[in-house]
Amino acid sequence: MANLKITRVRSDIGRPQEQRRTMRALGLRKIGQSVVHKDTPTLRGQILAVRHMVTVEEVN
Template sequence: MAQLKVTQIKSGIGGTHRQRETLKSLGLRKIRQSVVREDSQTVRGMIATVSHLVTVEEVD
């Protein structure tokens, strides 16, 4: 199954509570921190919620 590398590029400080909690559930705590997650509908939905705060790359 494909994997996604999610990197936080902006702070969640000015965001809503939902956006901050989504970053936390993805495992992102600091700017420029990256995590690798399985590509699933759940993760895609979380990424869509904070799409303006993260970048996404596919990893093989």
């Protein structure tokens, strides 16, 4: 499977607690921070829940 680079581009201020926890679970704390995770169905679901606060790109 490929890897996904997830970058936080927006704040979670004023967002529901569940979305804040999802951002923490992804390992994103600061705006502009990026993390690389393996592409799994679980990860895709987390990204879908916070898609308005992150950008995603595929990396090798």
